[in-house]
Amino acid sequence: MFGLNKKDFNLFLIVIALTMLAPFILNPFPAGSGMAQFNAGYPDLMQRFVIFGIFAIGFNILFGLTGYLSFGHAAFLGVGSYGAIWMMKLVTLNVIPAIIMGVIVSGVFALAIGFISLRRSGIYFSILTLAFAQMSYALAYSVLTPITGGETGLQIKPTDRPIFSNLEEGEIGRANLFGLDMRSSYELEVGNWAFTFNTGYYIAAIVMILAFYLSIRIFRSPFGTMLRAVKSNQTRMNYTGLNARPYTLAAFVISGMYAGLAGGLLVAMDTQVGPERMFWTASGEVVLMTILGGASTLIGPVLGAGLIKYMENILSKINKDILHQWFAFLPDGIEDFLVTIVYPFIGKGWHLTLGIIFMAVVIFLPGGLVEGGKRFMDFVKRKKSKTPPSDESAQSTPAE
Amino acid sequence: MAILEVKNVNKRFGGLQALGDVNLSVEENSVHAIIGPNGAGKSTLLNCLVGKLTPDTGSVMFDGQSVLGRKPYEINQMGISRVFQTPEIFGDLTVMENMMIPIFAKRDGAFRMHAIESTANEKGVIEQAESMLEDMSMIDKQHMHAAAMSRGDKRRLEIGMCLAQEPRLLLLDEPTAGMARADTNNTIDLLKQISDERNITIAIIEHDMHVVFSLAQRITVLAQGTPLVEDTPDKIKGHPKVREAYLGESA
Numbered sequence: 001m002f003g004l005n006k007k008d009f010n011l012f013l014i015v016i017a018l019t020m021l022a023p024f025i026l027n028p029f030p031a032g033s034g035m036a037q038f039n040a041g042y043p044d045l046m047q048r049f050v051i052f053g054i055f056a057i058g059f060n061i062l063f064g065l066t067g068y069l070s071f072g073h074a075a076f077l078g079v080g081s082y083g084a085i086w087m088m089k090l091v092t093l094n095v096i097p098a099i100i101m102g103v104i105v106s107g108v109f110a111l112a113i114g115f116i117s118l119r120r121s122g123i124y125f126s127i128l129t130l131a132f133a134q135m136s137y138a139l140a141y142s143v144l145t146p147i148t149g150g151e152t153g154l155q156i157k158p159t160d161r162p163i164f165s166n167l168e169e170g171e172i173g174r175a176n177l178f179g180l181d182m183r184s185s186y187e188l189e190v191g192n193w194a195f196t197f198n199t200g201y202y203i204a205a206i207v208m209i210l211a212f213y214l215s216i217r218i219f220r221s222p223f224g225t226m227l228r229a230v231k232s233n234q235t236r237m238n239y240t241g242l243n244a245r246p247y248t249l250a251a252f253v254i255s256g257m258y259a260g261l262a263g264g265l266l267v268a269m270d271t272q273v274g275p276e277r278m279f280w281t282a283s284g285e286v287v288l289m290t291i292l293g294g295a296s297t298l299i300g301p302v303l304g305a306g307l308i309k310y311m312e313n314i315l316s317k318i319n320k321d322i323l324h325q326w327f328a329f330l331p332d333g334i335e336d337f338l339v340t341i342v343y344p345f346i347g348k349g350w351h352l353t354l355g356i357i358f359m360a361v362v363i364f365l366p367g368g369l370v371e372g373g374k375r376f377m378d379f380v381k382r383k384k385s386k387t388p389p390s391d392e393s394a395q396s397t398p399a400e
Numbered sequence: 401m402a403i404l405e406v407k408n409v410n411k412r413f414g415g416l417q418a419l420g421d422v423n424l425s426v427e428e429n430s431v432h433a434i435i436g437p438n439g440a441g442k443s444t445l446l447n448c449l450v451g452k453l454t455p456d457t458g459s460v461m462f463d464g465q466s467v468l469g470r471k472p473y474e475i476n477q478m479g480i481s482r483v484f485q486t487p488e489i490f491g492d493l494t495v496m497e498n499m500m501i502p503i504f505a506k507r508d509g510a511f512r513m514h515a516i517e518s519t520a521n522e523k524g525v526i527e528q529a530e531s532m533l534e535d536m537s538m539i540d541k542q543h544m545h546a547a548a549m550s551r552g553d554k555r556r557l558e559i560g561m562c563l564a565q566e567p568r569l570l571l572l573d574e575p576t577a578g579m580a581r582a583d584t585n586n587t588i589d590l591l592k593q594i595s596d597e598r599n600i601t602i603a604i605i606e607h608d609m610h611v612v613f614s615l616a617q618r619i620t621v622l623a624q625g626t627p628l629v630e631d632t633p634d635k636i637k638g639h640p641k642v643r644e645a646y647l648g649e650s651a
Contacts (some may be wrong), residue, residue, distance in 0.1 A: 003518050222504055222522060224513035225493070229501055234492040239450065239488070239566065241476035241503045243510040250513060 008216050011299060015051060015212055022046055023195045030192030037317060040310055043185060043198035047269045050201070050208040051262050056289040056301030058258020062251050064296030065224060066087045067231035071126045073286050076256040078278030079105040079141065080263025084275050085154045092164040093173045095182065095203070095268035099383025102264025103257050110256025114249050124254040133283055140201050140275035153274030175271050177203060182269055200269045211258060216298055218254070227251050292361055294368030303369045308354065315350040403428040403569055403601050404449070409458030409592070411444055418444040419455065422626045431595050431602045433612045436622035442605045446573055450482050451475045463568065473510050481562035483572040487554035489561070491547030495538060498546050498557055502564045528564065536560040552583035557605040559590060563598065572604040576611050588614050
């Protein structure tokens, strides 16, 4: 179906289901309950899940397939954002041209940086990309202030009058898709539960589904095989009449364009951009996402992006008072002791928790969360096969 | 007719004259062995043929065209395939994928952006790869990861991958180094079969005299970067200079 084999098609269906039902899945706790702070089903965060999912999917096409570790991918995200916001400021408030502009600008930028960086491999390649990204950050932060808005970045201002718009005097333009406002939401209340369906989220989710589909096609194409060949053995590749450089460059540009797509979408959802989007920690984050979820797997980067964004937004909101509430049932001394122990790992300390999880994954699950899932499935299967099946049906229902 | 013509090739590494005035000509559809003691310049010569090194002076002509200044992948596309001392294969890929890659390279050239087509739909390439795997009698291993195979199987796969490109000249760098006797004999049989059945010239660098004398029609003896003699195996065996420089020590 759609040129995918059965296994990939099932995975694709699962991803469609998860993204389309995300407002329900991410809001499992009733509003107003003590657990409601773990709900992630609000538009801003859901948008981040899918947008950074796209970013990580693209990064994985380069890192997962060719093994080239780019440490400056946030530069493409940032450049894409700047391209998109200028499109909105000058031409139209419709998000589609803005997103396309973001993709094109990042693609051209990636072509230039990739052409130079790919002269080296391994650690030197990583350092080159890091250097380029930091240079881009520095340029955006100060030198190119007229274009980038410097430290404060760019927003849509009341004075902006895009060519294709009919704004009234002093009205601030809002991002839309043929008149559909990105920020409009529909609230559904079922009993104590509240679910939000946001236009911007669904547009971003559809783009992510398309991006995910494209990445499956690339993974399963002869081109994808060649990229894995680059990772596996460049010597053999050269002596098999294949030129590795254009393959790696193509992968680099494709993955830069994915980053630009994510950058464009960020602007479409929230019409502003600042240079910190290109800072090296942002480049590091996408590396973490990909490795955490499982590099060179299809779904891994999306899971990694989801986990990191969830922790960044949910874990960081837990404060001391909430901890005291949780442990309130314990005697005072123990309560204070537990709060003191847990406190460094929450709130601003969420990076500490992330670091521990990351270390645990790298040491015990080098294949990332996807490998964890696989091992769990194998474990379940083995348990099942240990107890002798009483009839045929028990045997024909493996936990796939 | 000579398919490969090496003329007056010199190569220096600092103060070391690795190759001095090497002349060599390999006849089409023959098996030509290059032997010599350690440090004789065999590998340097081979690297000059495939584009890994460029000679300081001299010329290397393949089928009437110079290979000098071309990159390894360009020389390979001209029709020279190389088998390495330690098998160079795509270890992370399956045996089937390993075999498909050279067939893609043959069909599509050094680069082609076929990113949307599905590999599973490349029926022609899959068929060719299957038939080559059958020839190498490793079709039953097609779904294995190449890195998980034995040394002998890796060697077979590498040779198969080179053959899949239908090269005109196959270069082998000590193809039986570090192999058990049985694997060595298998490799000899395979190479004999290739030179009998396919339209391929073979040039082989080898230490193992057993391999050299069971395969080669002509032998060049290299010593200290210079060809000592070039002749048929029978004459080489009895040649006093060769005995002194090489066989005298090891045989």
